[in-house]
Amino acid sequence: MAEIRNIGSAPRRQRPGASRPRPASPTPNIRNPVARPAGDGFWDRLQAFGAEVGRAATQHLAPSALRDLDAEIAERIEQSPLATNDFGFDPWGLEKETARRCFFGSALLYRYYFRVETRGIENLPAGRALLIGNHAGQIALDATMIATACLMEGRPPRVVRGMGEYWLSRLPWLNILMVRFGSVVGTPKNCVDLLEHGEAVLAFPEGVRGMNKAFSERYQLQDFGLGFLRLALQTGTPIIPVATVGSEEQAPSLGNFSSMARLLGMPAFPLVLTPLPLPVRYHVEFGEPLVFEGSPDDEDHVIEEKVDVVKARLREMIREGRERRTGIFS
Numbered sequence: 001m002a003e004i005r006n007i008g009s010a011p012r013r014q015r016p017g018a019s020r021p022r023p024a025s026p027t028p029n030i031r032n033p034v035a036r037p038a039g040d041g042f043w044d045r046l047q048a049f050g051a052e053v054g055r056a057a058t059q060h061l062a063p064s065a066l067r068d069l070d071a072e073i074a075e076r077i078e079q080s081p082l083a084t085n086d087f088g089f090d091p092w093g094l095e096k097e098t099a100r101r102c103f104f105g106s107a108l109l110y111r112y113y114f115r116v117e118t119r120g121i122e123n124l125p126a127g128r129a130l131l132i133g134n135h136a137g138q139i140a141l142d143a144t145m146i147a148t149a150c151l152m153e154g155r156p157p158r159v160v161r162g163m164g165e166y167w168l169s170r171l172p173w174l175n176i177l178m179v180r181f182g183s184v185v186g187t188p189k190n191c192v193d194l195l196e197h198g199e200a201v202l203a204f205p206e207g208v209r210g211m212n213k214a215f216s217e218r219y220q221l222q223d224f225g226l227g228f229l230r231l232a233l234q235t236g237t238p239i240i241p242v243a244t245v246g247s248e249e250q251a252p253s254l255g256n257f258s259s260m261a262r263l264l265g266m267p268a269f270p271l272v273l274t275p276l277p278l279p280v281r282y283h284v285e286f287g288e289p290l291v292f293e294g295s296p297d298d299e300d301h302v303i304e305e306k307v308d309v310v311k312a313r314l315r316e317m318i319r320e321g322r323e324r325r326t327g328i329f330s
Helices: 042-061 064-079 096-113 141-153 166-170 174-181 188-196 227-235 258-264 300-324
Strands: 117-119 129-133 161-164 200-203 239-245 253-256 270-272 283-286
Touching: 064 096, 064 141, 096 141, 096 174, 129 141, 129 227, 129 300, 141 200, 141 239, 141 283, 161 188, 188 200, 188 227, 227 239, 227 300, 239 300, 283 300
Parallel strands: 117 283, 129 200, 129 239, 161 200
Antiparallel strands: 239 283, 253 270
16 A cells, blocks of 8 residues: 555644635545546556466466455455445446455565454444554564455455555556556545544645654654544545554665655655664554544544544554554564
C-alpha cells in the first residue's frame, strides 16, 4: 500500500463559526461500461499480461499452499463491502483483480516474513471507520500490514482505503497501482466521500514526521495534525486507534537527508542502515472505537483536546504492546 498522507498536516488556523456543507457521496456506477478505463494503453496491456502470468502461476505452477492463499484472498475480497461495477472497478479506481494480486504479496509478508500478531480486530466495525495509527519504518509497510490484517482477519473482511501522499500521484506506474490497490490522494474531500460511502479509511496524523524519524526517536509520537479529527466530526465517524509495534525496528535510520529530499522532490530521504527491511515481528492492535461530539469548525484548542485523547490512547497501546513482546523478532 502506498504511503499514507497526513490528512491533518495543513497549517493550523482559526476556523469560522459557520458550518461547511458536506460533499455529496459519490454514487457507484454499477452498470455503466463507461466507468471502465480505456483498455488500449500500455499500462492496460501490461496489466492484462501480468494477470495472465499471475493466474497461471497461482493456479497451475505454485504449491498448493500458495494456491489456497490466492483463493482465500479472492474470496475475502468478494465478501468485503465494495461497490464495484461490472468490470470490477469502484468509484475511486480500485480494481478487484489488481487488489487481489497486491494482497497476495502483502499476505505473504504478513504471514511468513513479519509474522503479524493481530489483536482487537473485532473493534473494526462493518461500516464507516477512521483508522488512526502511529507511523514508522521509512516505507509504508506498517500501512500495508494494517490493511492486510483488515482483509485477512476482519469480520467482515474490509479493504481499507489509504490516504496517499500527494507526491506519489506524480510517480509513473506507482500512481496507477496505488489507486487500483485502493489508495486515493489524501485530500479532505476524498476522505469525506469515502467515509460517507461507508468505507474504512486509514490515516497517520504524524505523516512523514513519524515515518522517517531516526532510530533514537523510535516509538516517540510526533505532532499530530488536527484534520483527521475535524473529518471525524464532520462525518460522524468513529475513530479506531491502531497501534503498531515492530515497524520502528524494521529499517533503522540515522535521520533524514533533507537536502537530497529537496533535490529529488521527495518528502524525505532517510539514511537507513539496512538495504531491506529486517524480518521483525509485527504486533498490530485495534483499539475500541472513540466517538467524539462537537463541531468540525471549533477553534484549534478545542480540537486539540480531542486529538490529545486519541494520541494518549495510542501511546498507551504502544507501551502495552512493547511490554507484551519478548523480543524484536518474536
